[in-house]
Every structure is written in C-alpha cells, then in structure tokens.
Amino acid sequence: MVVAIRAGLVWDGTGSEPISNGVVLVDDDRITAVGAASDVEIPSGASVIERPGEFLMPGLINAHTHITIIPLGNQSGQKRRPIERQALRGARNMRRELRSGVTTARIMGEENWIDITFREEIESGEIPGPRMVVSTRALTPSNGHGRATSAFDGVDEVRKGSRENLIAGADFLKMFLTGGVSSTRGSMTAASYSREEVRVAVEEADRAGTYVAAHCVRGFGIRLAAEEGIRTIEHASMATDDDLALIKEKDAWVVLTQAILLHPTGIEQGDRNNPAVMARLRDARSQASERLRAIVASGVRYAIGTDSMHGLMWFEAERLVEWGASNQEALMAATIRAAECCRVEDRVGTLEPGKYADMITVLGNPLEEISALSRIGLVMKGGQRFDQISAE
Ligand SMILES: [Zn+2]
Numbered sequence: 001m002v003v004a005i006r007a008g009l010v011w012d013g014t015g016s017e018p019i020s021n022g023v024v025l026v027d028d029d030r031i032t033a034v035g036a037a038s039d040v041e042i043p044s045g046a047s048v049i050e051r052p053g054e055f056l057m058p059g060l061i062n063a064h065t066h067i068t069i070i071p072l073g074n075q076s077g078q079k080r081r082p083i084e085r086q087a088l089r090g091a092r093n094m095r096r097e098l099r100s101g102v103t104t105a106r107i108m109g110e111e112n113w114i115d116i117t118f119r120e121e122i123e124s125g126e127i128p129g130p131r132m133v134v135s136t137r138a139l140t141p142s143n144g145h146g147r148a149t150s151a152f153d154g155v156d157e158v159r160k161g162s163r164e165n166l167i168a169g170a171d172f173l174k175m176f177l178t179g180g181v182s183s184t185r186g187s188m189t190a191a192s193y194s195r196e197e198v199r200v201a202v203e204e205a206d207r208a209g210t211y212v213a214a215h216c217v218r219g220f221g222i223r224l225a226a227e228e229g230i231r232t233i234e235h236a237s238m239a240t241d242d243d244l245a246l247i248k249e250k251d252a253w254v255v256l257t258q259a260i261l262l263h264p265t266g267i268e269q270g271d272r273n274n275p276a277v278m279a280r281l282r283d284a285r286s287q288a289s290e291r292l293r294a295i296v297a298s299g300v301r302y303a304i305g306t307d308s309m310h311g312l313m314w315f316e317a318e319r320l321v322e323w324g325a326s327n328q329e330a331l332m333a334a335t336i337r338a339a340e341c342c343r344v345e346d347r348v349g350t351l352e353p354g355k356y357a358d359m360i361t362v363l364g365n366p367l368e369e370i371s372a373l374s375r376i377g378l379v380m381k382g383g384q385r386f387d388q389i390s391a392e
Contacts, residue, residue: 002027002046003383006037007056007361013335013350015328018367024056026357029382034351051361054377057331058351059103059358060313061338062130064234064255064305067093067107067118071260071270071308073277075182079111079148086114092392093310094118094129099391100311101376103358105130106342108213108234108307109138109174111148116169128389131358131381133342135174135213136165139201141193145186146176146215158197162204172343173205175230177214178221181237181284182260182267184276188238191221198228211343213255217284226250232341234305237261237284238291244298253341254300256333257307258319261288266309293323303338311391314374321370330370357383 003026010022012034023040025033033040042048067090069078079086097105107115115134122129139161142151152161162173177193179186186192198214205212211231216222218238225233226246232253233239239247239254247254260266261284271277295302304316313334320330339349348358359380364372379387 002032002043003049004042004046005049005051005056005359005378005380007051008053009055009365010034010351011055011057011331011367012352013058013332014352015332018055022056024351024357024359026380026383029357029384031351031355031357032353034353049378051378054361054363055365055372056351056359056361056378057366058335058349059360059379059381060101060334061104061106061303061342061344061349062097062102062305062313063106063303063338063341064108064257064307065097065105065310066308067110067115069308070310071266073270073274075308076146076148083112083114086112087117090114090118091127091129094122094127095389096310096391097130098128098379098381098386099376099389100313101360101373101379102130102313103360103379103381104133104339104342104344104348106133106305107135109135109146111137111150113168119169128386131348131356133171133344134169135172136168136170137161138174138176140176143185144176144192145178145180145183147185155196155200158193159200159204162201166204166208166210172210173201173212175201175212175214177216177225177230178219180215180217180235181280182271182277184280187219188217189219191219191224195224195228198224198230202229222247226252236295238287239295241294241298244294244300248298248300251301254295254302255341256292256295256302256304256316256320258288258292258304259309259312259315260307261285262319263309263312263315289323292319296320296323296325301337301341302333303341304333305338314371317366317373318370327367327370331366331373334373356381
C-alpha cells in the first residue's frame, strides 16, 4: 500500500532547505521518496494525504524519558508502586508522547523489566506508543540517586547487573554518577561510583557492542564519565566550561532535559512540599540560563529529552533557541541529532528513502517560530497514523 503525504513545506532534517509543496512517498512502513511535488511521481492507486499549509518533518526523538513516572515528587517511589499501576500510568504517558509527535523514545531506567514489556507491546500494536530504545534497570549504588528497588555495589555487582540487563534486552546501559535535583540522595560534588565500577560498566557495554549513558548533573561525576568513555552525559545542567571542554575532547554527547528544571509543572510543582529539593531546584535554576547557554555555545554534540515530563519536546526546543541555538539546530536536536545520540540514525531521524515512515506535521513553520512545535497535526509512525488517538 503506497501513501503519498503532500505538505506546504517538507523539511527532511538533513540540513537541506525545506521543500515547498513537497511530497513524501511511503510504502508499507518505509519512506520511498522525498521531494518537490513536481519531481516525485505519485503512483496511480496511491492514497494521498493532503496537508496544505502544514510543515512536514521527521517524527520527534525524545532522547531521555521514562515510561512510568511523572513529576509528582518522589520519582523513585513511583517505581516501587504495584506493577499494574505503573503499567497503567506508563500506557497513558506513552500515548501522550506519541500524540505530541514523539515517534522514538529512549527510556532511561525502569524496574521490573517493564520497558522491555512496553517495547514489545508497542511493536506488536497492542498499545500505542513511540519506538523504544531501552536500558532496563538503572545502575546506581545502594545509596545513590535514582535508586528504586535495584542497586549495584562494587565491580562484581555492576558487571553482573550490566550483563543481566543486556541479556534481558537492554539496548544500552544507564548509570547514575551524581546526585540529582529531584532528590537529596547522591553528592553534587563527588561521583556516586568509583572509577573501577564505571570502567566495568563501559567495558561490558562495549563487549556487547553498545554504550553507557550516565546521569551527571555537576561535579566530579561528569569528568569521571567523560574520562572513562561514557558516551552520553545526561542533564549536565551545571557542567563547568572545563567539563564541557573535556566532553568535547572525548566526543561524548550531552542530553539536555530542561523542562523538569524550568517548567512550572516540573519539579517546582511536584516537590513543592520538599524544602531540601526546592533548595536544590533554586540553586540549579539560578545557574541555568548561563550554563545552558554555555553548552549550546561550546560546540559539544547535544540532543534533548523531557525526562519524566511528557509531551513537552516543544518546550525543550524553545529553550534551546532561547540559549542561542538556531531554529534549525533546535529541530535537529529533536530529530537527527537525537537519533545519532541514541544510535538509531540508520532507521529514523530524517525523511530519507529507506528509513521508517516516522513523521509529523506542525501547524506553522518552526524554522520561523519554534513554539509552533507545540501544535502537532499528523502523526505517523511506521506508515501508520496515530493523530486520532487521544493525548489523555
Ligand atoms: Zn531521567
């Protein structure tokens, strides 16, 4: 079954200029052609979707999110709730992600192997949701930030935990290397794992042909991560100029998660009754615009994610523009850069023949007005439409 989607503007995400009156041809779940309507012949019998006045672009890739949690405070506690409650909340969160234009999501740590279950149920069409790149259980020490039920202490436990995650189907490994803003566990100056423990996770990931992503907000954990070959550094919201220089030298990625810090429905709302978390939030916010500007200006490779917020990729992209990124760079951070960061750029991230037919339309032109990204029209994943589903 061939489908042609015609739109006022087609932005393929490769860095090329948008095409006026463009068309994308889809055969089954793949893209077969992209170009100007005058150059692409629509086969007879194809079904045609007309989106005049809309901006057609690759589906968004949320490079750092979670299935089962929302910013209600006590995120680790949410991962200790009965599994059926976590599944129900997760199904709602993933529907919301998809409806907001997210066709691929990298999942940054779940208990009970629930991310494997979601990946399979979404792939089989049982429930709607984005394609998933999953890490299964996060590697964190007994006293670390992000610890829900699982914990891994010492080189041997980190090694065994890594191997168990990989055999269960983890696409990559997630490790917590510093404290965070949303809990008071874990130091913001020292790293939460020793160099030997970090090294063993990187070694095991490498042995399995994958990589480690590490939660690092500030302090020595960032340096340790970069020095030991961690590939993606999550948050980095208070990285110093020296940290950024090291990240750049090591060619690691930074994944920015700004909504949880800056949006009024993030930590500000969820943890309003926790004075210690509020103090961490104020501290992080007081440095945010300076530090996030420094990241954008530093030349490090970056992508964006919404963390436990769902449906806010537009907010992440809007902030990037505020810190000095061009609109095109912000859109790329939400598409091809995120695909590269998550190592799925061979399948998704741009509108090119051979890739999955994952695409959205925006009501407006986000290359001129980035906030248009909050107005999503069509949502297609693997050639299937999802824009009729409810976001709630
Ligand atoms: Zn997270």
